[in-house]
Amino acid sequence: MLSELFPNVQMDDLWVATYETFYMTLISLVGTLIFGILLGLLLYLTARGGLWENKTLHFIVAAIVNIFRAIPFIILILLLIPFTDFLMDTIRGPKAALPALIIGSAPFYGRLVEIALREVDKGVVEAAKAMGAKTRTIIFKVLLPESMPALVSGLTVTAIALIGYTAVAGVIGAGGLGDFAYFYGFQRRATDVVFVCTVLIVIIVFIFQFIGDLITSKLDKR
């Protein structure tokens, strides 16, 4: 039945493409999480009145974040080709897309992390200080747990942006559903392939949003 409706869709290839999209999204999401939290913490802690108040460092981190957020993703991929080649030893396939995906979305998530941390009640941080907590303790036992729902919902937003980025990366040969839709669908005028890829991407987005919302509401004890 499916093959009648979508005559040009090769099921095996479609599954590979779907797998590649999941692969790129998940691995780069982990990278984004790590670097985004680091950037967000740096932005928050070095800001005025922060625990590590430092004007210069704050300015540098904020500048890096803003620059990478300003570069359109498709251009960022092209700019990063030498770096990708050096790091991954290839510039084709899902693996090659990872550096660009992480560098493109970590600053975005970093800003969301910063906002989440700023929402943490200052009084609670003060209370921890009054108990004699180390900065490390304040970060891991107060700031991160108290901002967890916002961190997770921010990560959900980032994950969905990442799914979009993987499709863009597909255009220059990263694999995944974007690649499949562009080369097998658009260039061969097989509209049904484009359609099926779109539906699959929308489903993946829904899955991520659903899981994200579920975890957020489970975590939020307020």
Add this chain to the structure above:
Amino acid sequence: MITIKNLSKIYRTKSNTINAVNDLNLEIEKGEIFGVIGYSGAGKSTFIRLINRLEDPTEGQVIIDGEDITALKKNKLRLSRQEIGMIFQHFNLLWSRTVRENIAFPLEIAGVPKQTRRERVDELIKLVGLTGRENAYPSELSGGQKQRVGIARALANDPKVLLCDEATSALDPETTDSILKLLIDINKNLGLTIILITHEMHVIRKICHRVAVMEAGQVVEQGEVLDVFSHPKSQVTKKFVEQVMGENQQDDGLGDVIEGFATGKITKLHFVGEVTNQALISSVAKKYQVDISILQGKITQTRKGAYGTLVVHIDGDDEEINKAIDYIASTPVEVEVVHHA
């Protein structure tokens, strides 16, 4: 036990400088409940934060148990802070932790092993009366319960001092009283020194041994609560006393009432301290051939006895009236005859 010497905190902004705390000197005894009262902006909040150096002083010293807090390096300061408990107006609990986990937090910070931690938390939960709510999250608790968690948390590491930053200001009157009672119990049973700041005279009256009145970063008046109450010197103090005593009520239509009496004497009785508990009025009525009716009055309780004024009409034989008044004058109650009929 706590000595505060020439303590100052100056905030400088581009346009002006603010002396939040200005050359403050205080001596707080071991085991007492010391209150600091002032309107917002008086610098009391800054003052209490200078004690555990949540704010660094511009000048001066805070010495707790012989240890100069103001001279401590970062790591030493952290360890000292573990011996200074603090509770807050808005409780400042971690919403992501249960009651039990919130109380365990300062113990985790102090590196107490898990087993000891659990036992200590159980003790504290019993102490503050939260048995049965151990696994609730702060969002499931009432304001009073949250403050109880705050108190348990502050007591976890057996502190030498408990700092209370407007601890009851966000609570309703009834809950305020129950929290104050808990603080009195803790003070009595653990011998804990408590410093509290508030803008409610009611709180001072209920639980403090001594009080300091702050205005514009300075202490304008200090001493035993009853003394400050009965002989307020500064304008601010008088205002605070009015908070619990009501406005100056001399003219509350009393003039007309006085005119209405054809015989006897109208007298004002000023009560200061313990005598109020003795049945003064009834003993006068029994001893002398006089009738006493109370026209107006307000008596309020402090920890060291009552304080207030009664306006009474004493009627009867002139000689008996005078004897009665002499008798009252012989007690610590002050008598003032306002009107001879």
